[in-house]
Amino acid sequence: MMNIKILGTGCANCKKLTGLVEEAVKELNADVEIQKVEDIQKIMEYGVMRTPAIVINEKVKAFGRIPSKEEIKEYIKEEV
Template structure:
């Protein structure tokens, strides 16, 4: 199971990002875990300043905006 973390201080875009990950995974029939990280110190510890950012298995794969569906599919299938 792939472990995703969404880093963000709680703006609308971060919530949309979580939703996007979950729906895309459901479409592909995959179960994933998505954790939302809102603590600023933890966000910074990933070296991220522009949110929302996405962490897949402890590596930052995306930051500074909504991911595209194509990108998500790529993370899910890789």
């Protein structure tokens, strides 16, 4: 099963990204497990200096900004 992680320390942008990811997953009808990573140490282990970030199957897809829903769908398709 695909694994999507949202990295962020609980800021407003991270919540917004989580919402977008949930919508994208629903619209694609994909079988995905969504996890939130809020621990700064774990976030930094992905090599990210700016949040929010989206990680799919342990690959960082975007960070430091909120990608659009369409972009998120593209990321998911890339990893199917």
